[in-house]
Amino acid sequence: SYELTQPPSVSVSPGQTARITCSGETLPKKFAYWYQQKSGQAPVLVIYEDTKRPSGIPERFSGSSSGSMATLTISGAQVEDEADYYCYSTDSSGYHRVFGGGTKLTVL
Amino acid sequence: QITLKESGPTLVKPTQTLTLTCTFSGFSISTTGVSVGWIRQPPGKALEWLAVIYWNDDKRYSPSLNSRLTITQDTSKNQVVLTMTNMDPVDTATYYCTHGRGTVFEDFWGQGTTVTVSS
Numbered sequence: 001s002y003e004l005t006q007p008p009s010v011s012v013s014p015g016q017t018a019r020i021t022c023s024g025e026t027l028p029k030k031f032a033y034w035y036q037q038k039s040g041q042a043p044v045l046v047i048y049e050d051t052k053r054p055s056g057i058p059e060r061f062s063g064s065s066s067g068s069m070a071t072l073t074i075s076g077a078q079v080e081d082e083a084d085y086y087c088y089s090t091d092s093s094g095y096h097r098v099f100g101g102g103t104k105l106t107v108l
Numbered sequence: 109q110i111t112l113k114e115s116g117p118t119l120v121k122p123t124q125t126l127t128l129t130c131t132f133s134g135f136s137i138s139t140t141g142v143s144v145g146w147i148r149q150p151p152g153k154a155l156e157w158l159a160v161i162y163w164n165d166d167k168r169y170s171p172s173l174n175s176r177l178t179i180t181q182d183t184s185k186n187q188v189v190l191t192m193t194n195m196d197p198v199d200t201a202t203y204y205c206t207h208g209r210g211t212v213f214e215d216f217w218g219q220g221t222t223v224t225v226s227s
């Protein structure tokens with residue numbers, strides 16, 4: 001089955017730039033999406049179609065994709081950005097969706 | 109304003125069939141491009157995509173769970189129903205329903221409903 005691979009954890013100090021990567025063989029041809037999930041809450045879409053930011057999401061969140069890797073960047077990470085982040089995409093058929101294993105971001 | 113809410117049993121026994129209902133407002137599943145999906149999350153684990161139904165009644169399922177899942181829509185009630193057969197303790201999870209439109213996947217989520225599988 002198709003897989004997306006993320007690092008289990010990323011840690012930064014407040015104000016630093018956090019980068020979370022997601023690798024998958026279909027990412028050169030399929031969009032990547034990113035979700036933020038804070039403890040005990042439902043996930044929230046923070047990036048869609050590789051680089052687009054939904055309304056209400058702070059500008060410090062940005063996305064990029066190159067080759068088989070997508071990256072979520074949080075410029076000037078804040079303590080409230082501490083959460084689990086999941087990348088999301090589809091398999092080569094486009095019919096089936098898949099999540100990465102999630103990355104726990106610590107801002108401390 | 110788009111809202112979704114999941115409902116169903118909190119406890120099911122092994123081998124039973126789970127039926128979950130997603131009741132939504134603020135959109136019509138008949139609108140071109142709209143989709144409603146189901147995603148679950150076992151305690152302390154990652155999100156897992158389960159199924160999606162589209163405005164044109166096209167349906168897609170997780171390959172690993174395809175034989176156990178059925179997703180249907182009731183446009184008159186603004187509901188989408190997911191059934192999962194032969195439940196097992198490993199299916200214990202929070203189950204979420206989601207809204208999507210076109211290539212904007214899962215832009216709105218319900219609060220989730222917790223299902224425990226235990227005898």
